[in-house]
Amino acid sequence: MKYLLLIYGNQENWEHPLFVRHPDFLALPAGEQEELTRQAAALRRELTESGELLGGEALADSVTGRTVRVRAGVPVVTDGPYVEAKEQLAGYIVVDCADLERASEIAARIPDARFTAVEVRPIVDLSGQEM
Amino acid sequence: MTTGADIEQLLRRLAPRVLAALARHYGNFETAEDAVQEALLTAATRWPAGGVPADPLGWLITVASRRMIDQLRSEQAGRRREELIGARTPPEELLAPAADADGVRAEDDTLILLMLCCHPSLTAPSQLALTLRAVGGLTTAEIARAFLVPETTMAQRISRARQRIKAAGATFRLPPEDERADRLRVVLHVLYLIFNEGYTATSGPDLYRTELTGEAIRLTRLVHRALPGDGEVAGLLALMLLTDARRPARTRPDGSLVPLAEQDRARWNREYIDEGLALITRTLAHAPLGPYQLQAAIAAVHAEAARAEDTDWPQIVELYRLLAQLAPGPMVALGHAVAVAMARGPAAGLALLEPLDADDRLSRHHRLHAVRAHLLEMAGAHEAALASYRRAARLTTSLPERRYLSSRAARLASRTGQVGSA
Numbered sequence: 001m002k003y004l005l006l007i008y009g010n011q012e013n014w015e016h017p018l019f020v021r022h023p024d025f026l027a028l029p030a031g032e033q034e035e036l037t038r039q040a041a042a043l044r045r046e047l048t049e050s051g052e053l054l055g056g057e058a059l060a061d062s063v064t065g066r067t068v069r070v071r072a073g074v075p076v077v078t079d080g081p082y083v084e085a086k087e088q089l090a091g092y093i094v095v096d097c098a099d100l101e102r103a104s105e106i107a108a109r110i111p112d113a114r115f116t117a118v119e120v121r122p123i124v125d126l127s128g129q130e131m
Numbered sequence: 132m133t134t135g136a137d138i139e140q141l142l143r144r145l146a147p148r149v150l151a152a153l154a155r156h157y158g159n160f161e162t163a164e165d166a167v168q169e170a171l172l173t174a175a176t177r178w179p180a181g182g183v184p185a186d187p188l189g190w191l192i193t194v195a196s197r198r199m200i201d202q203l204r205s206e207q208a209g210r211r212r213e214e215l216i217g218a219r220t221p222p223e224e225l226l227a228p229a230a231d232a233d234g235v236r237a238e239d240d241t242l243i244l245l246m247l248c249c250h251p252s253l254t255a256p257s258q259l260a261l262t263l264r265a266v267g268g269l270t271t272a273e274i275a276r277a278f279l280v281p282e283t284t285m286a287q288r289i290s291r292a293r294q295r296i297k298a299a300g301a302t303f304r305l306p307p308e309d310e311r312a313d314r315l316r317v318v319l320h321v322l323y324l325i326f327n328e329g330y331t332a333t334s335g336p337d338l339y340r341t342e343l344t345g346e347a348i349r350l351t352r353l354v355h356r357a358l359p360g361d362g363e364v365a366g367l368l369a370l371m372l373l374t375d376a377r378r379p380a381r382t383r384p385d386g387s388l389v390p391l392a393e394q395d396r397a398r399w400n401r402e403y404i405d406e407g408l409a410l411i412t413r414t415l416a417h418a419p420l421g422p423y424q425l426q427a428a429i430a431a432v433h434a435e436a437a438r439a440e441d442t443d444w445p446q447i448v449e450l451y452r453l454l455a456q457l458a459p460g461p462m463v464a465l466g467h468a469v470a471v472a473m474a475r476g477p478a479a480g481l482a483l484l485e486p487l488d489a490d491d492r493l494s495r496h497h498r499l500h501a502v503r504a505h506l507l508e509m510a511g512a513h514e515a516a517l518a519s520y521r522r523a524a525r526l527t528t529s530l531p532e533r534r535y536l537s538s539r540a541a542r543l544a545s546r547t548g549q550v551g552s553a
Contacts, residue, residue, distance in 0.1 A: 001526070002279075051256065051288030054280055096280055098255070127331035127340065128529035130381050130538075131390045131501055 002054065002096050003124040009090030014061045018064075022115040033105050036111045041107045047095060056093030075077040082128045087116055094123070138178050141187060142171050143349075148267030151240035154303040161249060161293040162202050163195075164265050170195035171268060208249075238357035241266060242318075243305055245354065247294075251315045252299045257292035258321045259328070262333045264289055267346050278328070279344050288421045319367050319423065322351050326371050330378070331529075344375055356496055362418020365410055366427045372407035373430035376400040388535045392439040404434045422458035425450055429466070446475035465502050477510035497526035501536060508543065517543045 013021035017040065025033060047053035059065075069076045081088055085120040090112070097103055100122065107118040146181040147369035155164035170191050219540060237394065248261040260278075263269045269277075274400045275285035297309040307312050329343025359365050380394035409425040429450045464487055470479025484503055493499050504519035520540035527533050 005437055048287065049291055050254065051260075051280075051291060052286050054284055096256070096278075098283070122528040125331075125529040126531070128388055128527070128535070129529035130388050131379075131505075131532070 001103075002008040002094060003100070004104065004121045004123055005056075005093045005095060005107050005110065006089055006119040006121065007091045007093075007110060008087045008108075008119070009112065009114045010116060011062065011088055013087055014090070016058045018113050019110070019111040022112075024115050025111075032089040036114070039109060040111050043104065045104070047093075047106065050094045052097045054096050056089040059089060067083070089110060090116075136177050138175065138183065141183070142174055142191075143268040143459070145188050145191055146171060146520050147241045147266045147353075148188060148237055151194055151237075151303070152192050153195055153243075153246055154247075155240075157199060157203070157301060159199075159203070160301070160303060161198055162206070162295050164293060166195045166199035166202060167191075168264070169198045172270070190421050236357075238353060239305070240351075241353045242357045243303060245321075245350070246311075246314045247301055247303065249314070249321045250296050250299060250301055250313070251317060252295050253292050255321070255324060257288050257295070258317070259325055260285060260288050261292045261296075262321055263346065266350060269346070273342075277340055281445065283500075297546070303550055313440045314316075315361070315364075317364060318354065319351075322347050323367060323423075324352070324376075325350075330374060340400060344378075347371060348375065351534045359417070363421040363509050365414040365418065366421055366424030369407045369411035369414065369427035370409070370423055370430055371402040373427060373434050375402035376407065376434065382531075386531060388531050389522055390535075391433065394439075394524075396437065399434070405433065408434060419451065420457070422454060425454040425457065443471070444470055448474045452506045460488060461487065461496070462498070465498055468506070469502055472506050472509065474487075480506045480508065485491075495526065497523040497532065499534070500526060501532075504536075504539065508539075513547045517547060 007018075009018035012023065014022075015021050019025050019035070019040075019070055025036070030034075040097050044053070047073070065079075067078050067080065067082045073082075088111075093110075095103060095106055097106065100120065103120050103122075107113055110118050112118060150163055150167045154160045157327065159164060173194055174187075174191060177379055179185075190279050193324060205217065244266050245262065248265050251256045253261070256278075258450035260274055263274050263277075264271065265275065271286050271289060272282050274289075275282040296412050300493055305311065325343050326347035329340050329345075329347065331340075348368070348371050351364070351371060353363075355364050355368050376399045377391070377394060379400060380396065380398040381389055381450040383389060407427065408431055411424065411431050414424055415428060430451070431445055432447050447470040448467070451463065451470050455463050455467055464483070468480045468487075470480075471483055481503065484499065484506070488494050500519045500523035504516045504523055507513075507519055520543065524536035524540060525532050
């Protein structure tokens with residue numbers, strides 16, 4: 001089963017990896033900060049080795065993006081994100097893992113989950129079982 | 132004239148024998164597996180134009196041995212022992228154990244390989260991938276396409292699996308007697324998963340996934356040949372045959388799903404049904420009962436009914452009751468509830484669903500709501516059925532299932548006068 005893990009970040013401290021710029025992270029004792037950074041690297045290694053990681057990217061600041069709408073056949077282009085919010089999509093990874101529980105476990109180990117949030121979304125399956 | 136497809140079949144059939152010969156001789160599964168893949172690729176590119184050699188097995192073993200020696204030479208330049216032994220051993224001798232008087236047969240080799248690939252230290256996806264490559268003779272690219280993942284991910288999975296097997300110290304021989312039954316259960320489960328992966332209906336001509344079903348049946352046949360007396364092996368093979376027989380009737384040309392009750396049974400694969408029925412009948416008569424046999428027996432009752440309304444539901448109820456004792460689980464409970472509803476009426480089935488709501492994971496699973504919707508519809512409770520269909524449609528992650536459930540909801544909505552918005 002494939003899942004998209006959407007990592008959200010705060011607009012104000014947009015520098016990847018985002019969590020290391022978060023005020024709550026900066027308030028942590030140095031030992032804990034290092035531990036979280038190690039945890040992120042270990043997670044990446046684990047997912048690569050297990051073959052669960054299918055891909056992922058970090059996104060540039062949402063001000064660099066555009067939103068495109070086509071109305072009456074005419075494209076209307078506006079600068080910035082579709083939904084204006086303090087928290088924006090900062091990056092994503094795609095995993096192929098056993099089930100939603102495992103995907104949630106992975107999400108919980110992404111350090112950003114401690115400071116902002118990681119959304120877990122199952123990817124639609126084009127096949128199905130007869131009923 | 133030998134076609135590319137013939138050659139592919141031949142290579143798949145010979146792959147486990149070549150690998151077994153090398154792994155046994157050199158005692159190095161990891162390197163042998165790579166060498167065999169390269170030999171298979173060489174054959175697949177050369178044979179269609181140059182012709183199949185007189186002794187294809189010997190040819191493959193010779194080519195794979197050379198690769199293996201090259202590999203070992205570069206890996207352990209200092210240790211020259213394997214290289215010398217390997218260089219001097221003709222292919223017949225590498226094959227010798229398979230034909231000797233001890234009765235080590237090609238079937239046993241396949242079984243040893245399967246148990247190695249389904250090593251308990253591996254995760255299920257790794258077991259599936261390694262089995263398809265090492266025993267099934269599929270390329271990494273083919274397996275990646277079948278599982279819809281990037282080829283690099285699949286290659287990573289396979290190489291990691293081989294390293295794990297090596298680290299676990301597994302060697303090319305049957306596991307000790309007292310572990311064999313457990314290891315065989317894992318093998319059967321992996322074959323079952325490969326089958327299921329390919330069986331799920333898919334929109335569009337997705338040949339790679341269909342191929343998984345054929346491959347699972349072929350491998351299960353090999354295990355059945357090695358262990359003809361094992362009831363669960365026979366049961367799994369019968370289950371696969373009886374299930375796959377429905378494939379031609381299971382989807383419409385547009386990829387939408389046809390439920391069992393509405394399938395055109397004339398389109399079922401008669402050959403598979405006859406074989407599956409004979410196999411499960413014979414097995415149930417002598418072997419100790421097991422979950423695969425019971426599932427095959429349930430599929431057999433469906434296969435024996437010329438029309439959906441002729442189905443012997445009381446017998447299916449009884450089979451599910453036994454299955455729930457041997458292998459309890461939420462999906463078995465759902466099947467049982469459907470059978471009870473068909474045999475004794477929807478109210479009896481709905482009553483069986485009630486305790487399942489307490490299960491947190493199942494209450495978020497579309498199947499519970501889909502079954503409830505059907506039973507409520509049978510009972511004439513159309514508004515409640517509509518709500519359950521809509522809930523099920525939202526919960527499934529499968530596109531064809533969602534379309535099916537939404538169409539049931541829309542049909543009910545037009546009857547109850549509600550505006551459909553499933």
